[in-house]
Amino acid sequence: MMYKIVRKKELNPTVTLMDIEAPLIAKKAEPGQFIIFRAKEDSERVPLTIADYDREKGTVTIIFQIVGGATMELNSLNEGDCLHDFAGPLGRPSETEGLKKVAVVGGGVGCAIAYPIAKKLHSLGCEVHSIVGFRNKDLVILEDEFKAVSDKLCMMTDDGSYGTKGLVTNALEELIKDGNQYDEVIAIGPVIMMKFVCLLTKKYDVKTIVSMNPIMIDGTGMCGGCRLTVGGETKFACVDGPDFDGHLVDFDEAMHRGTMYRDFEAHAREESCNLLNKEVK
Amino acid sequence: MAVQRNMDPKKCPMPVQDPMVRRNNFDEVALGYTYEMAVNEAKRCLNCKNKPCRTACPVQIDIPAFIERVANEDMEGAYQIIAQSSSLPAVCGRVCPQEKQCESKCVRGIKGESVGIGRLERFVADWHRENCKDAPEMPVQNGHKVAIIGAGPSGLTAAGDLAKMGYKVTVYEALHLAGGVLVYGIPEFRLPKIIVQKEIDNLKAIGVDIETNMVIGKVLTIDELFEMGNEAVYIGSGAGLPRFMNIPGESLKGVYSANEYLTRINLMKAYKPGSKTPIKHSKKVAVVGGGNVAMDAARSAKRMGAEEEYIVYRRGMEELPARKEEVEHAEEEGIIFKTLTNPVEVLGNEAGEVCGMKCVEMELGEPDASGRRRPIVKEGSEFVLDVDTMIMSIGTSPNPLIRSTTPGLEANAKGCIVTDGDNGLTTREGVYAGGDAVTGAATVILAMGAGKAAAKAIDEYIKNKA
Numbered sequence: 001m002m003y004k005i006v007r008k009k010e011l012n013p014t015v016t017l018m019d020i021e022a023p024l025i026a027k028k029a030e031p032g033q034f035i036i037f038r039a040k041e042d043s044e045r046v047p048l049t050i051a052d053y054d055r056e057k058g059t060v061t062i063i064f065q066i067v068g069g070a071t072m073e074l075n076s077l078n079e080g081d082c083l084h085d086f087a088g089p090l091g092r093p094s095e096t097e098g099l100k101k102v103a104v105v106g107g108g109v110g111c112a113i114a115y116p117i118a119k120k121l122h123s124l125g126c127e128v129h130s131i132v133g134f135r136n137k138d139l140v141i142l143e144d145e146f147k148a149v150s151d152k153l154c155m156m157t158d159d160g161s162y163g164t165k166g167l168v169t170n171a172l173e174e175l176i177k178d179g180n181q182y183d184e185v186i187a188i189g190p191v192i193m194m195k196f197v198c199l200l201t202k203k204y205d206v207k208t209i210v211s212m213n214p215i216m217i218d219g220t221g222m223c224g225g226c227r228l229t230v231g232g233e234t235k236f237a238c239v240d241g242p243d244f245d246g247h248l249v250d251f252d253e254a255m256h257r258g259t260m261y262r263d264f265e266a267h268a269r270e271e272s273c274n275l276l277n278k279e280v281k
Numbered sequence: 282m283a284v285q286r287n288m289d290p291k292k293c294p295m296p297v298q299d300p301m302v303r304r305n306n307f308d309e310v311a312l313g314y315t316y317e318m319a320v321n322e323a324k325r326c327l328n329c330k331n332k333p334c335r336t337a338c339p340v341q342i343d344i345p346a347f348i349e350r351v352a353n354e355d356m357e358g359a360y361q362i363i364a365q366s367s368s369l370p371a372v373c374g375r376v377c378p379q380e381k382q383c384e385s386k387c388v389r390g391i392k393g394e395s396v397g398i399g400r401l402e403r404f405v406a407d408w409h410r411e412n413c414k415d416a417p418e419m420p421v422q423n424g425h426k427v428a429i430i431g432a433g434p435s436g437l438t439a440a441g442d443l444a445k446m447g448y449k450v451t452v453y454e455a456l457h458l459a460g461g462v463l464v465y466g467i468p469e470f471r472l473p474k475i476i477v478q479k480e481i482d483n484l485k486a487i488g489v490d491i492e493t494n495m496v497i498g499k500v501l502t503i504d505e506l507f508e509m510g511n512e513a514v515y516i517g518s519g520a521g522l523p524r525f526m527n528i529p530g531e532s533l534k535g536v537y538s539a540n541e542y543l544t545r546i547n548l549m550k551a552y553k554p555g556s557k558t559p560i561k562h563s564k565k566v567a568v569v570g571g572g573n574v575a576m577d578a579a580r581s582a583k584r585m586g587a588e589e590e591y592i593v594y595r596r597g598m599e600e601l602p603a604r605k606e607e608v609e610h611a612e613e614e615g616i617i618f619k620t621l622t623n624p625v626e627v628l629g630n631e632a633g634e635v636c637g638m639k640c641v642e643m644e645l646g647e648p649d650a651s652g653r654r655r656p657i658v659k660e661g662s663e664f665v666l667d668v669d670t671m672i673m674s675i676g677t678s679p680n681p682l683i684r685s686t687t688p689g690l691e692a693n694a695k696g697c698i699v700t701d702g703d704n705g706l707t708t709r710e711g712v713y714a715g716g717d718a719v720t721g722a723a724t725v726i727l728a729m730g731a732g733k734a735a736a737k738a739i740d741e742y743i744k745n746k747a
Contacts, residue, residue: 224538256633
């Protein structure tokens with residue numbers, strides 16, 4: 001099986017989009033599910049949530065931030081190259097049935113995952129209010145895509161260089177205070193953002209779903225690395241999630257666990273940079 | 282040809298790497314018999330008529346027959362006899378708990394030590410691999426297709442048997458590499474991966490297709506496998522979610538499941554210098570559990586550079602479920618056995634990392650339902666074990682992916698797929714299952730036995746249907 005890169009696009013200096021030829025996965029993929037890739041034969045296995053899919057063309061879209069060795073390796077591949085491995089669709093699809101009015105909150109590269117959910121909800125006739133947040137103007141991704149599927153779009157930046165200055169929680173709170181009654185808030189982004197969205201929605205008693213992206217290896221329910229505490233119980237993001245009721249997730253623990261290999265990652269990033277530099281020379 | 286029996290009451294010892302050397306490397310521990318050792322050991326077999334060893338083998342290898350060939354120095358003949366019953370002899374010779382199976386019934390074991398059946402099996406398989414370069418013969422195709430889910434010991438055995446009967450077999454593997462527990466779980470020092478690869482190459486040579494990265498239940502359902510022309514499906518999807526103890530602190534950084542720890546080291550090659558797979562380089566490690574997987578984890582930790590490794594087990598040394606040889610090897614390598622000990626809490630520092638494990642001492646009471654004496658907590662025995670890593674090796678529950686996407690496939694309360702008797706038939710027509718997916722965590726050879734029985738049942742089913 002070849003997993004060919006049929007399109008590669010730089011969305012901003014640290015975020016890349018790729019369409020991957022994977023017809024069987026494209027046929028089954030649903031918003032909220034993820035794939036596991038390995039760029040090369042000796043690469044790590046890395047989970048990435050599916051950003052989009054085209055059942056006719058047989059492609060799956062992934063959007064990734066270049067954060068460590070594995071994503072650097074992936075980014076070193078070009079159109080026409082093949083990924084060594086690409087398995088999925090894994091995890092449970094996001095539940096969209098019966099929702100009439102939803103606020104979709106995306107933070108940073110999390111918007112890549114929030115977008116297909118907004119798109120699906122929109123196609124089902126749901127009223128979609130999208131709130132997307134970025135550190136600054138240069139990092140904004142998928143603005144047009146969100147516009148096309150949202151009844152309302154709030155663009156937030158930390159430094160005010162684009163849209164409104166502030167956090168996604170500021171915009172969400174305003175919308176709720178304005179009298180918008182949401183069936184559900186769907187929040188996807190950095191764990192700290194999801195935590196604060198949940199603290200806010202808890203206050204207003206609005207059901208909130210978050211998409212967790214913990215460290216995992218196999219992604220099929222074997223290694224147990226992706227475990228989280230949800231409502232006091234141990235859950236596995238790969239088979240029980242990745243979507244969970246945000247009011248039940250122990251975010252502090254998830255944040256701790258996410259830093260398990262921070263030193264290793266930093267080191268790998270340097271190594272990869274050096275390797276890339278060598279290749280360039 | 283009559284052979285001069287060797288009446289030595291002891292079996293020829295297995296040459297091994299020196300414990301002080303091997304605890305620092307991932308090379309194979311047991312080096313294997315030499316030609317002379319094998320022939321000599323084979324001559325200890327009395328070639329009894331009623332073959333009690335054979336009945337105790339889950340795949341019923343004709344043990345006395347192959348051993349007689351070894352005694353007569355017909356190594357390829359010996360291999361052919363084993364190959365009739367086992368698809369993975371080089372693997373079984375290394376990882377089977379022979380002392381609980383074939384060797385437990387050996388007549389020589391009554392007054393001395395049993396014949397070293399496992400060691401001889403390994404010798405024969407290795408001899409064949411090194412000396413016989415002929416590609417296996419391609420079986421005549423019978424025009425029927427069978428799909429197998431999972432390229433572990435159970436699925437590969439079923440695949441091998443069905444391919445030899447002429448079926449077109451496709452094995453679907455969820456991971457990027459075939460082999461299942463043989464590649465992700467059992468470490469290099471106990472089962473070199475080149476041997477697994479060679480056994481898989483042999484299956485490919487007889488026409489078995491192996492498709493990796495295929496998570497059945499997600500990318501294709503069992504119903505779709507039937508729509509694709511398969512007439513039967515075998516589920517050998519193996520063990521699934523690791524169990525935890527539900528004690529405080531299990532989410533701290535530095536608590537691993539044995540599956541995760543071993544997968545990082547074996548499948549993802551974290552043991553190799555320069556590997557891209559992150560792993561904690563621990564100083565003091567507690568492995569909770571007493572099975573083969575626990576031994577593998579503790580011995581791997583030693584080789585990864587840890588200074589102290591504990592096996593923490595709630596029963597006694599006698600009750601350890603691991604193979605005897607693994608326990609002995611672990612002791613030789615300096616693994617510390619804290620038996621009759623049970624963890625009650627994992628302690629963490631302010632960075633959320635493991636900094637200790639609170640334990641209690643146990644004593645054994647009356648036998649429980651499993652026939653083993655039930656461990657009871659000793660009052661006031663609490664103490665803290667100074668560790669920075671904890672590896673949970675207390676079993677797994679079957680993978681939920683297939684049963685949750687296959688209508689009509691029943692599972693029991695524990696999540697194990699329900700099968701009818703010994704042939705592995707599930708509650709769905711044409712769907713068979715075996716190995717850990719049915720039994721919960723067990724051994725490689727039991728999984729292989731189930732694959733073998735199911736292959737036979739599938740053959741009968743398809744023939745009767747036609």
